[in-house]
Amino acid sequence: MTDYRSTVFLPKTDFPMKAGLPQKEPGILAKWQAADLYRQLRESRAGREKFILHDGPPYANGDMHIGHALNHILKDMVVRTQTLLGKDAPYVPGWDCHGLPIEWKVEEQYRKKKLNKDEVPAVEFRAECRAYAQHWVDTQREQLKRLGINGDWDKPYLTMDFDSEATIVAELMKFAESGQLYRGAKPVMWSPVEKTALAEAEVEYEDIVSTQIDVAFEIVDSPIEELKGAYAVIWTTTPWTIPVNQALAYGPEVDYVLLATDLVEIHSGDTRSNYYLVAAELGQAFADRCFPHAALRLVKEIKGTDLAHTIARHPMHHLGGFFARPRPFLAGDFVTTEQGTGLVHMAPDHGEDDFELCKLNEIEPVFAVEGDGKYSENWTWLGGQGSVINPKFNAPDGPICTDLREAGALLAASADYKHSYPHSWRSKAKLIFRATPQWFIAMDEVLEEDDDVTPAEAGAALGFGAQSTEVPASAGTTLRDRALAAIAQTRFIPPKGENRIRAMVEGRPDWVISRQRAWGVPITLFVNKMTGQYMVDEHVNERIVAAIRERGVDAWNAEDAAALLGGGHDPDAFEMVTDILDVWFDSGCTHAFVLESGKWPELRWPADLYLEGSDQHRGWFQSSLMESCGTRGRAPYDAVLTHGFTMASDGKKMSKSLGNTVDPLKVMEQYGADIIRLWALSVDFTEDHRIGDEILRGVADGYRKLRNTFRYLLGALEGFSEAERVDAAAMPELERYILHRVHTLDGVLRRAIDDFDFNTYTRALADFANDDLSAFFFDIRKDSLYCEAADAPTRMAYRTTLDALFHALVRWAAPILVFTAEEVWNTRYPGASSVHLLDWPVIGNWHNAALGERWDRLRAIRGVVLGEIEPLRREKIIGSGLEADVTVIAYDLADKVLLTGVNLSELAIVAKAEICTGDGALASGDASSVADIRVEAKKTEYEKCERCWRHLPEVEPEGLCARCESVIASNPVAPAQAGA
The missing domain is CATH 3.90.740.10 (Valyl/Leucyl/Isoleucyl-tRNA synthetase, editing domain)
Structure with a gap:
């Protein structure tokens, strides 16, 4: 028997089926960092339409957990898909660095050493808090980078940066100057253990x-x-x-x-x-x-x-x-x-x-x-x-x-x-409601109108940055009114988020912004000892802001009181407020010191999107809304996207005590970052969702199928040149149908991006690769790819279509599988720039509704044929469908016409396909999964071609079919195999 392997055009690629992501991804990441991929993106997108996602600051306290991973993968997906669509979508990450969690951890270190924190100078204690926060910023930054999150990691924003602290103080002064700030004694949530007031967002409820x-x-x-x-x-x-x-x-x-x-x-x-x-x-x-x-x-x-x-x-x-x-x-x-x-x-x-x-x-x-x-x-x-x-x-x-x-x-x-x-x-620890003197921002204080002030002047007075074009909402409204009006103007995904935050704002009390701790931005007010009123003096405020900008929060101290007050005020007549600001006020100001400051000129105010967990309706979403509405008259965002919480595989809340937590760092060690990314973008993240070993194994299996699709494309396109390219109009119907499906998928993916529906995006892409390509198109055309002559029209049309598929799929998959897409791209184009610098694929005018409807029906009929062949394979009557003869009995004339217009044996990959017309109606007992069709299958009597393995009437025992004889005669060794 002759060995014809050297005459067959087998796919050839160095792209391995075994991914080895844990070992491979760090090298790709190092390559991006060396090339400064983020800066390359900024340069390549300069001048284009902007899309601004403002990063909500995670707390600088502890290792990244699975919630961090999900949150940042979603943000990265937003930024990458918007970038892929051609927009300038920068991403500046940030961290929340002040407040009780960090202070509490530093105090724990003191308690272990049997030291009293209150005996340590405040400046020294705050320095330890700052160092603690910086340690975790640096740690989390490396962990998030390992997930493939692309951003301005060299210049993140930190609430503890002196510029940030100064801006927070300046924002506080705006509330003071407008009369929205007051000191009063009201019951607030109080922690007797931590000895401070807490915000509702810092509270959890237990039985x-x-x-x-x-x-x-x-x-x-x-x-x-x-x-x-x-x-x-x-x-x-x-x-x-x-x-x-x-x-x-x-x-x-x-x-x-x-x-x-x-x-x-x-x-x-x-x-x-x-x-x-x-x-x-x-x-x-x-x-x-x-x-x-x-x-x-x-x-x-x-x-x-x-x-x-x-x-x-x-x-x-x-x-x-x-x-x-x-x-x-x-x-x-x-x-x-x-x-x-x-x-x-x-x-x-x-x-x-x-x-x-x-x-x-x-x-x-x-x-x-x-x-x-x-x-x-x-x-x-x-x-x-x-x-x-x-x-x-x-x-x-x-x-x-x-x-x-x-x-x-x-x-x-x-x-x-x-x-x-x-x-x-x-x-x-349990909390109590406790009345103490605190600082509040009034929710229902009506601001006075000033007829002599123009809208532009009002905007400037309320703190609009140089890049801002908005003006405040009409004067004479309360903060609650403005916040509710802003909610109505904001897009919420999912929509139920609007009702949730609206109910909270409608019923919330005045905002208590003071805390009785040491690590935070001070409430930089001088209070008259005689009247109890705080000072409103723009020159004093300017000196305070300048001092904080130069020396940070340590600039607010009794020794510098006289210098801050200036010569016009007697220091002995005023007390310096010693409370600090609620950290939610800090984070509520991030839009001011990140989007407006000019430190990141690629940004602008307001943001297109804020994206956090659903708990932030009472946290960052709301504090940002209150701060911005109080100083700028509108929300700092146009849209709000919320995700649910990640639960254990059994639906229970993750807990270290239960031992059911999933550590993303360990998952990356075992599977790689792309697997976590694929999981995060496959689940319905708008609701609570699950993760566990079995779920991750399923995700890994889905990843292997996608990887195999890319491996096949790379192998099948080996040596492809422009000389092979065929115009779409000249292609066979099957290729034109697949291009039509690409066009349809293009629309689905664009809509999913617009809706931030990444579950649909990811699943549509995976389903297309698995169902339309691997199980259908690739399966049918592998014979043409392997066995036809290199210049055969069908083979060239197929390879041209594969090239279009490659360029579309690698781009569409890049925001999800960031490392794998880069590996795929560089395998085909060694030395080329990153796949992540590319724009959305160019999709031709491939839409053809009539063709799509025709081939959808053919695929359905093909499914019935394959279903009837399967029992023969299970019973080992045949080894594959190539050994089967089928008879398709059509009870609908339209199906008969449809089937006679195609090569059904090629479509179903069988030896022989006969089309018959059924008499009368299809008996109910014979009904198949496709109406009006019945299929009969049996083992063929044709001999097998020793080169292409098709069973054809002209093949003699151990011989070749007419096509294979012709191909060998013209080219005895396949070009792809020459020298192999």
């Missing part, structure tokens, strides 16, 4: 079990005679707030009842009849908790509105002073009958509703609980004791309940109430 108590407040005066001497009962799960109670709240629309029980034991051992006031709807639950073995009788039904002017006294009134003051009944719309007793005790120090209602009635906080969670030393009841979040302190046998029991006021107490409770996401 806890608390002590629930029912406490009786004796009514001493009321317009309702029966209430005098009775007891108003309140229910609470925070016993520690009873020592700061100042009033009771009732629901005006709630119906109440006065209930009586006999023979109630009092502390002294006496027993007497008592009356208790509770909501009618909650009366039975009250009785079950407090008097499970006694009968209660109804004394009187009372409307909530009739409780006005009722006065009670505190259970500890015998202590005198604060506790001897009357406790008025106040009407509160927030009082419900969902649980408790329908009466709520009011502690304005420790609740938002409490604070607002008491403020309306001229009742002020007393600041009894200190920053460490203990009562003040001079507080009459429990002074110096605590911490108030300690379960033992609040327990039924703890000091609070014990004293209330001795006073005859504790009706019930049990440590069994399970509920959700706020915790610090850093220390994991």
